[in-house]
Amino acid sequence: MRVARKSWKTYALGAAALAALLAATACEPGDLNSGTGTTPSATPSATATTKPGGGGVGTAGGSGSAGSGASATAATTAATAACTEADISIATTLYAHDSVRHLLLTATNTGDKECTLYRYPVVGFGSGHEGPIGPMESEMKDAAIAPGQKAYAGMLLFRTGAPTDAVETMTVSLQGRVSNADPDSGPIEVPLPDEAPFLNIDDNPLVSYWNVSREKAEGYMFKAADGN
Incomplete structure (x- = not known):
C-alpha cells in the first residue's frame, strides 16, 4: 500500500507540473501583444539600422539616407558651379x-x-x-x-x-x-x-x-x- 500511495503522489505532482507548463505556454501569445512583448522584436531592428549592409529596416533606412545624400550633393554641385570667362x-x-x-x-x-x-x-x-x-x-x-x-x-x-x-x-x-x-x-x-x-x-x-x-x-x- 505504501508503494501505491507513493505512485499516486508522484502522478499528482507530475500532473500539476504539466498543467503549469500548459498554462505558461498558453500565455505566450498574449505576452507578444503586450507592452513587454514588443521589446524582443524591436531590438533586432535597431541593430539592423546600425549594421553596415544589414537587411530589413536597416537597409531601407540606409537606402533612404543615401538617396538624400546624393540629392544634396547634386544640389550643392549645381549651386557651386565655377564662374568662367564666358559669364x-x-x-x-x-x-x-x-x-x-x-x-x-x-x-x-x-x-x-x-x-x-x-x-x-x-x-x-x-x-x-x-x-x-x-x-x-x-x-x-x-x-x-x-x-x-x-x-x-x-x-x-x-x-x-x-x-x-x-x-x-x-x-x-x-x-x-x-x-x-x-x-x-x-x-x-x-x-x-x-x-x-x-x-x-x-x-x-x-x-x-x-x-x-x-x-x-x-x-x-x-x-x-x-x-x-
Missing part, C-alpha cells in the same frame, strides 16, 4: 590718392545662372613679369554671385620706396572648385583704368580673395603688409 567681366578701379599703389578688381556675373568665384583671382601682367601673383591675408571665402551681381578683389601693386616695373597689360584667370589646380578658365583680358595707361608693380604684388563686399575687399587691400 564674367572684370573692371578695374584706381585709388589716385595713394600714388596708384592699389587697384580694385570688380567681377560681374554677365551670365544667366549663379556661379561661384573660388579663392582669389590668378593675375598676370604679360610676358614681362614672372608668374601669377600671390594672395594677401584676407577672408578665405568663396563668392557666389547671381546674374548681375558683383564680387571684388583688392590688389597691392607696390610698396613705398620699392623698385617698380611698368606694365601695360593685365589678365585674370578664375580658379575652379579644386584647390591648387590649374585655373578653371582661360585668361580674361582686363582693361586698365582710363586714367592709367600703365601700372607700376614691385617684385611682390598681392591680391585678396574674392569677396561679395566691396568694403571688406578694400579693407584687406589697404591693410596689406606695407600697404597702408
Whole structure:
C-alpha cells in the first residue's frame, strides 16, 4: 500500500507540473501583444539600422539616407558651379590718392545662372613679369554671385620706396572648385583704368580673395603688409 500511495503522489505532482507548463505556454501569445512583448522584436531592428549592409529596416533606412545624400550633393554641385570667362567681366578701379599703389578688381556675373568665384583671382601682367601673383591675408571665402551681381578683389601693386616695373597689360584667370589646380578658365583680358595707361608693380604684388563686399575687399587691400 505504501508503494501505491507513493505512485499516486508522484502522478499528482507530475500532473500539476504539466498543467503549469500548459498554462505558461498558453500565455505566450498574449505576452507578444503586450507592452513587454514588443521589446524582443524591436531590438533586432535597431541593430539592423546600425549594421553596415544589414537587411530589413536597416537597409531601407540606409537606402533612404543615401538617396538624400546624393540629392544634396547634386544640389550643392549645381549651386557651386565655377564662374568662367564666358559669364564674367572684370573692371578695374584706381585709388589716385595713394600714388596708384592699389587697384580694385570688380567681377560681374554677365551670365544667366549663379556661379561661384573660388579663392582669389590668378593675375598676370604679360610676358614681362614672372608668374601669377600671390594672395594677401584676407577672408578665405568663396563668392557666389547671381546674374548681375558683383564680387571684388583688392590688389597691392607696390610698396613705398620699392623698385617698380611698368606694365601695360593685365589678365585674370578664375580658379575652379579644386584647390591648387590649374585655373578653371582661360585668361580674361582686363582693361586698365582710363586714367592709367600703365601700372607700376614691385617684385611682390598681392591680391585678396574674392569677396561679395566691396568694403571688406578694400579693407584687406589697404591693410596689406606695407600697404597702408
